[in-house]
Structure formats: structure tokens, C-alpha cells
Amino acid sequence: MKTVYIVDDNEVIRSLLHNALSRRGDCHLYSFDSGNAFVAALDGLEEGVLLLDIHMPGLSGLDVLSRLAATDRRIRTIVMTAKAEIALAVEAMKRGAGDFIEKPFAIEDLMGLVDRAFEALQDARDQAAPRETARMQIERLSAREREVLVGLVGGLSNKEIALDLDLSPRTVEIHRANVMSKLEADSLAAAIRVALTAESAHFA
Template sequence: MSEAYPIYVVDDDDAIRRSLSFMLRTSGYAVRLFEGGAAFLKEAAGLEPGCVLLDVRMPDIDGLEVHRELRARGIMLPVVIMTGHGHIDMAVAAMKAGASDFIEKPFEKAALLGCIEAARKLLMADRGATARANDARARLNILTEREREVLDGLVEGLPNKTIAFDLGISPRTVEIHRANLMQKLEVKSLAEALRIAFHAGLE
């Protein structure tokens, strides 16, 4: 690993924290330990992108509530839920709410590292999608209002004549706006223009 990937262990059991810290550090990760949900949430907003190993059962704030609070604050760190026997239903509920994975204690090192790497790839994919969306929105911002209206029609799958009728302009004018917006977006095909629109969130 060229750069140590951060892992945030949130568990009220001191023995588990120490054990995980040793296991993860010797596997090349950067590890920070938190003895409970409240301590973790105090610092969560300022943490580097990394994976959260989050225990379900904690006395101050349970793992599900910590996870909900992260999402409410817009902190989209990937979360792997650690659950004891009999708490699988809670782990499944967490995954439905957006946790990337769960692992049942006691777990094998290989299984844990597999969960972490899967969560890491998920984070990278999310960051890539966010970057594409931001780039697409920036590119659409240079279009005029009329060009955006024509693009909206194209996104809906409408032909030039229908777009022209809806906007009260001639089909020839729609063709001109279409050519201009494609030039501004630096694309050569309608498919490329639509891809940018979809990345920007136009549906």
C-alpha cells in the first residue's frame, strides 16, 4: 500500500480495539481508535476519507444511530458494521440504510481485510462519480437558458420538431441551439451530450 489507508475503529471493548489496531497496523493501514460513538461523532467531520469499523452494541450511542447521524451530517465514509452473534438483524438494517458491509464477531483476518478493501473500492467509486457529476454540472453552466431547454428536450428523447413546438421556435433554430450546445460541451455526438446531462443529474 503506497499510502496508509485510514481505518477508524469504533468499539467500546478495549481488548477488541487493541486487537484490531495490531491486526490492521501490521497489514499496512493507518488506524485510529474510538471508545464509543459519541467520541467518534465529535471528530467525524474532520477525518480523512477512510473506512469505519463500527460496533453495533455500544453503551453511549449504538452503531445504527452513529451511522444514521453520519448520513444526516453528509459524512459519507464507508461503514463496516461489526456485530456479535444474534445481532444480525441490526447489521442488515444498517446495510439497508447504506452501510457497505457487516462482519460477525469473532472474524478471521482475511474476512475483515476483504470487507475493508471492498469498502475502499466503494469509496473510490463514489468519489469518482461525485467528480464526474461536478464536472458535468460545471460544463452545463456555460449553456444559455435556451440551450439548456433544448438539452432538456433531448434528454426526454424528443425529436427536434417536438422540441421546437414546445418552445415556440422553428426546428431550424433547435438545430442551431443543438449544434451550439454540443460545441460548448466539446462533444461530437448526441450520446456524449446525453452522458454529460445524466452525470449532472438531468433525468
């Protein structure tokens, strides 16, 4: 089941959205009457789509987006704004909102955005899986093996790496063989691909 969070201080709107989304039959629904209440629960929330009102007492929708961006929660946000609030909508997008919709809106239009948000979450999962696998492989390497891998990614030969690290070429060859084994790479190109997938700028 998918998860949708509704955050709006207007009880009528929360109820309307809850009823409309419940008819989909494929969503767990959680409603919050303020940005403060949502942020207080944030640490325990799972992946999902957030329908977020921009104007609320206490923490505004923009405030909530800033708090959300500071976490590792995988939550795709659709901001609900009043008409002619394009500047606010743009600011919301800058703070991490995936989409926005102007009130009043047709439920069918909102459902289309919800579907698109779930597709974006699936795409993010698909892209994250190989990165996570590559990072786990990189973590198997010792500090010295990572240094050798950095050299390989930089296009250095074994001799050049040996000079840089003040090692013998034979020692570099041993480290290189260990790198290939731990990365499950059958070629230098495959090892470099793993490093780049794992965002090699950050593993050294």
C-alpha cells in the same frame, strides 16, 4: 495511505484492532471510544473505512450509520455485531453499512473485509469521476440551453422544441449548437450521453 476509523467503547478491542491494522503498514488509523465522539469529528474526516461496534452507550452503531448517511462523507462501514444478531446486521445494511462481521472473529477475516471495503471505495471513485465531469459540463449551460437539452434527451426535433419553448426554430438551432459546444459533443448521441451521465432528471 488509506484511512481506517475504529469506533468501539471497549478499550481492549480498540487496542487489538489498532495493533492488527497497524501491521498492514498502509493505513492511517483513528480510534474513537464512542459513537458520539466519532459523529462530533465527522465533518473533518476524509474518505476511509469505518469499523463500527453496534452496541455502545450514547449513540449506538445504528445511530452512527443514520448520522453518516445524512452527510456526503465517503466512508465505507463494516459493522461488528455479536453472534446471532442477524436482524441488527440487516438493519445496519439498510442504514448504509457495506458489510458486517460477527464477534468473535478472526483478524484474517476482518482484513479481507477491510480490503473489500477499500475496493468498493475505489469503484465508487471510478464511477463518480465521469458523472462529476458531466455535471460540470451541464453547469456551463444557460437555463434556456438546458431546456433545449431536455427536449433533445426527450427525442424532440428542433421544431418540436421550438413549439414547446415558444421560440423560433432558428433560435433553437443556435441554442443547440451552443449545447453541443459547451458539452464538447461531436454528435447528438454524445450530448445525450453527457446529459444521462449527469443524471439528466436533475439538471432541468
